[in-house]
Structure formats: structure tokens, C-alpha cells
Amino acid sequence: MSAVAQSVPEPRHVVCDGNEAAAWAVVLARVDMVAVYPITPQSSLVECLAKFVADGTLQAELVDVEGEHSALSVLQGAALAGARTYTATCGPGLAFMFEPYLRTPGLRLPIVMSIVTRDTLTPQGVWGGHQDAMSVREVGWIQMYCETVQEVLDTGIIAYRVAENRDVMLPVNVCHDGNYLSFGTARVELPEQSMVDEFLGTADVNWHAALDPARPMAIDPLTGGSGGAGPAMFVRYRRGQCGGMRNSLAAICAAHEEWGRLTGRYHAPLIERYRMDDADFAILTIGSMTGAAKDAVDEARAGGQRVGLVKVKTFRPFPAAAVADALRGIRAFGVVDRSVDFAWNCGPLYRETLTAIHGATPSVPSLSFIGGLAGADLTVEHFARVIATTGQLLNVEPMPGPVWLDADG
């Protein structure tokens, strides 16, 4: 955060960590209202926003609420009154936010929220891991996972373009890894304000539902029940929500494409394929671990192994067709998760991948790897093991998973 202490108006570059990059996205998106409560490892993001508001860099109302439940509730009211809104949380804060978090997608409010991902309690820990964001994956928020600090900034802006798309109208989680992105520092390019203004347009977020005396209406009246018009009404709204999620896949691709055209930075919108063209087998990654994984793929390639990598950026909705297409012709794959799926004794991305290729790729051997929990680093050496083990699937009998990467130590 020290880099912005002598804040020049619109500096072209800053050297900052992921939390500050997320705050810059809020500045550039001209967010009207921010409501936040600090929690590790998101706290410095809140401090940065407070400083930006105090020094005039960010012309927004900042509500320092008494907790995360209030943070998101405040934003629901603000969005219904027409404001572009932002919050950020993680771990226990996300848990405390859960009630309004459940309601936000159904209200079809284009709120953007960073999850500075953190492993969940218990065992006690304050460090990074994807378990918090993964625990809320079925609620109806769009979720995108960033790989780099620059991508945190860019995705923070792209998120508004996606959320406010009239065919989408859904809240977006921009997930960046606690510790490794939240505090990892890099050189970041700040886009021109005028360019972001053109990209996002003027916020018009309450055209469909408004707290507006000129348009009196009740928000979220009673639906459902066992008879009458209620059940069909509930289905209509629920199905509309699912439709918004479906539509978001195209909106996410279009927004990333447009952003690439404007900035020259083409981030893969749904999945990224890395050295997949002639690959015999593949590893799948999500989030900041991908950098080390790519290095390991390069080393394995140099050693003659035909391995490629697929990074999943958009996890909700799940880009099933893109994943199935990327894995077509692959003879084995391994998936590295920074969280667990308690139901299936594997990682969540592993289970999603199996579902995505079901019917598309006949019985390919695969393995779930779980690592990087509660702040543990995922290194090139870890991925060398992942690649070596996955490569063995080509020749030997299937082996039971999951493989716990940090089990020894």
C-alpha cells in the first residue's frame, strides 16, 4: 500500500499486492458505495479502500459496518437504489454473511465482491485456501479465480461488465488467493480511467427492481407454497436465475475479449490451455498455483514428457463444454485442488471435471490431488510430483485418490 501514499492522479503503473490491486479496480470502476468489514487476509484491502476514500482517490460512500451480514445487506439496499457496489470478505466473514449472500443472486443484483480466499475453520488457521469460496459454490454467484495480481485488478473491472449485463444481472465473486495473491507484490498496469469508463458505461443496476418513490413496488414478495399461483411463480424466478447463469458464460467471454482489445491483456475467460496441443496427459489447476504449475510443465516438457495444463478461471458457472473440449484426446489427467469436497473424498475441481467429461471422454484414468491448504505453498516441486504421478496413470493400474500433497512434513 505504500506505493500509493503519494498518490499521483492516474499513475500508469503501481507496484502493489493483490489486495491493493482489488482496491484499484474499485476506484477505476467508479463504485458508488462500499460496505466492508476487515478480516484476515482481506484486511489490507479494506484499509486501502478507506485510504482511497479519505484522500479522494475513490469518490464513494464507505460504510464501516459492524459485520459482514450488514455489509452485504447495505449493498442490497444501495444497489436497489441504483448504486454500483462493492464488498470483500473471506472465511468466517463469508460465513457470517451467508444469509444475505443467499438472497443476492435471487434479487438479481450486480454486486461485485472479492473473496480473498482462506481455508475454513476448524482446524484453526488464518491462511489461504479455497475452502471458503468453494463452500458457497452452489448459491448462484458467478465465481472467477485469478492467477496474478494484474488479473485481480483486471477481473475486478471485468466483473462489473459481466454482472450488469442485462442478460446476466447476477452478483460476481472475484476470488484471489489469500496470502499468495493478497500479499504477493507485482508491477501492475493501471488502465486509463477514460477507457474503463467507456468499457463499463454508467451504472444502471436497478432498472429491473428499484427502491424509488417514482416507481412504487414491493421487493421480494412471498412466492411458492403448495398451491395457487405461488409454485409456478417461484419456478419462473428460479429458472430465470439459472438462465442468467447460463448467459453469463458468453458475457464473461465477450467482456474478457473486449478488455483484451482495449488493454492488450487477454486473460483466458473460462479456461486457459497451456501447452495442450500435442499433450498425452494433462493437469488442471485453479488460482495462483498455476504459475508454479506452468513452470513444472515446462520442465517436464524439456524432459520429453507430453504434458499440458488446463487452468480453470471461471468456476461458477462451470465451463463444462470448454473443459470437455480441452481434455478431448487426453489419456490421463490429474486435478490439483486447494480445497476438499467432503462428499466425494476428492477436490471440488476434480469432481466438476469428471462431471464435465462424462459422456464426452470414455473412462480416462485420473487422480485428485489436494494441496496448498491453510497457507501451504504449492511449489514447482509439488507439481513435478503431480505430473510424474499423473504420467504413471498412462502405464499402470488406476490408483486410489486423493493424493494429499502436504501429508508428510
Next chain:
Amino acid sequence: MNDAARPAAGASPIPDDLCPIATTPSPMLPGDWRSLRPVVNRAKCVKCAVCWLYCPVQCVVERPAWFDFDLATCKGCGICAEECPHRAITMIEEGG
């Protein structure tokens, strides 16, 4: 959003599968589903207004020498009968 096809603000019909909203008030009032109704014993009522103070839906109506209830909005919660210091209010079953 700067999507080209967007109609002018206020001109577009709002899709009926977005945020659940209601633009016409429901005709249903608490009196339509109440199961108990308050009845005042006028001989006991001293017009102290405790019922008027406690009623959560403000359905207590002032009469010349006692308090009565607007039964369209009374939901039959019985707080008035519980709080009346003179036991002047009885809750009786609706319908029956």
C-alpha cells in the same frame, strides 16, 4: 452497461423472471386469516389506553367511553388481552 440494444430507461418492459417484485398491493389483510378476535367488556374498560399503546399493528380505535378494534387489520395476536390491567379484553375464536 453500454450494450447497444438497450431501450431507453423506463421504456423497457421488465422481464418477469428477474428480481421478484410486486407492483399491485395484495388485497389480503390480517383480518382475512386471523384465528382469534379481541372482544371488549365495556363495563370493565376504563379507557386507560394500555391496549392502544401495546397493539403492534395499531388497530385499536378510540370510542367515546371505551376502546374498540379495527377487525380488518387486527391479526389476533392477543397482546392487548394479555396487557389489559383490568382484564377487559377476551380473545374468542373466529368462525366456529
